[in-house]
Amino acid sequence: MLDVARIRKDFPVLERTVRGGQPLVYLDSGATSQKPTSVLDAERHFYENANAGVHRGAHALAEEATDAYESARSRIAGFVGARSEDIVFTKNATEALNLAAYAFSNATALAQHEAAGIDPRFVLRPGDSVVVTEMEHHANLVPWQEACRKTGATLRWLPLTDDGRLDLRAVDDVIDRTTKVVSVVHQSNILGTINPVRLIMDRARQVGAIGVVDACQSIPHMPVSVGELGADLVAWSGHKMLGPTGIGMLWGSAEILDAMPPFLTGGSMIEMVRMEGSTFAAPPQKFEAGTPMVAQAVGLAAAVDYLEAVGMEEIREHEHGLTAYALHALSQVPGVRVIGPQDAVDRGSAISFVVAGLHPHDVGQVLDSRGVAVRVGHHCAWPTCRRFDVPATTRISPYLYNDESDIDAAVDGIRAAQAFFGTGAQHAAPGLS
């Protein structure tokens, strides 16, 4: 059992009030998590004591800053069971996924002019396919659409069942010998579904495709050992796991990182530069062009320490309980329909729903007027909304600092919205058009 009251004390923002003095009920951690004092202190301590450019400069601070950056990398790597050298820092998960997608379009462009040194696994041609799912965040969809546009490859996707899970019967058909890359979300940010990524990655391997996992919503909420996902590349963000904004990660197997062409180029990522051309540093430096986000790495390492001290298994258990509680509470409100799995099995705590006769914006507004922060809209998963025939949803996404009283506040707010717009139980049938 998590001591939520004690945990909340570590998050100063949770003390504040909003909208006329009401306590803040923060249920939008799926968008970004709040930060504990220890993370803020770590960043501040770095700037006050060791700030300098890393991997360059011959002075004491530069040395300490480099140490801080690299030891942050190794703590973050340890958190996901990886080796330090296999963790690339990016600005967020979106950039990490673009880095992966650009490896394909860049390799394809390079292969037109130079045959040597281009790994054919990254070369996309008309007739090749790229596979995602119908529940991807735009960050794991649009970069692949673009890679296909640039190369003539075809985008395919694994369809969903009506209860918001991947239709696994399609896996062997959709992923076939034409498939060069399979990129799949581990835990959906809109449906909450936890996907059996190992199974899908194994199929990718079987057909010789590169496997990518978007672990944005899983790594913050459950113990994840990246190597066990069976993927070649895994992307996620720091800001959803108590860390600062401005830092994301791409884990890759050493072999794959070595074979991939770089994404952003410039300083820090080179081995040798001449006017005629350049060679590149070994990974992860090969993918970290320019001055990196040192303070953010230090802050994220402190976040990892915090999460480990609480315990990722404990956090998963806690959220599992909250998820079951919330699903039950929502099922008691007439007119509420959860979009995604209806039970807490293989399901994370992000819960999207629609309320009959009420637009999600209006639900969100009424909740906000009561101090309850939720997200409304398509959650950067517009095709998923379309799949379930809803223009948008309202989403609650609790984390380690939430408890049942927060869920109650959200449910009370939904009932208040229904009462306000006159669409409660009595009026659930006729929608407002």
Place this chain on the structure above:
Amino acid sequence: MYQEIILDHYKHPRGAGVLDRPLGEAHHVNPTCGDEVTVQIGLDPSGGLLIGYLGQGCSISQASASVMAEALTGRTPADAWPIREAFLELMHGRGTVEPDEEILGDGVAFAGVAKYPARVKCALLAWMALQDAAIKAGLAGAGPEDTISEDAQADGGDEEGRAAP
């Protein structure tokens, strides 16, 4: 924020539907939430505006379309565009603009919405689509370019005014 007038327009939209012979039409979406509206513009025999609209979205975006249709239908373009200007000014005022009921009619009810930046886009959706439809119909009046660039500036150049394909 949710004035009775807004709720009333939401539940009983005025003049919703399509025109027989539109002179121009524009479909706008709010990319952050998926609200959408199609606005059509036409002229009656005496030169007054006809406005048709269809949409789906939150109470604010739908009520705003209804208020717009009610306020502008039957007016000449020359009379209508200052009302649109006044509504835009109100919505971009972050709650500091005092609305003039003489000009805006039920549009004054949206004064409270202007304090919620996330909802301003909802309130403006139909009005932006109207502007596009008017340009297509050749009814935008003098200096439509001026109007557009002014809007884009006030919105910090974001997606609000952009039409979906």
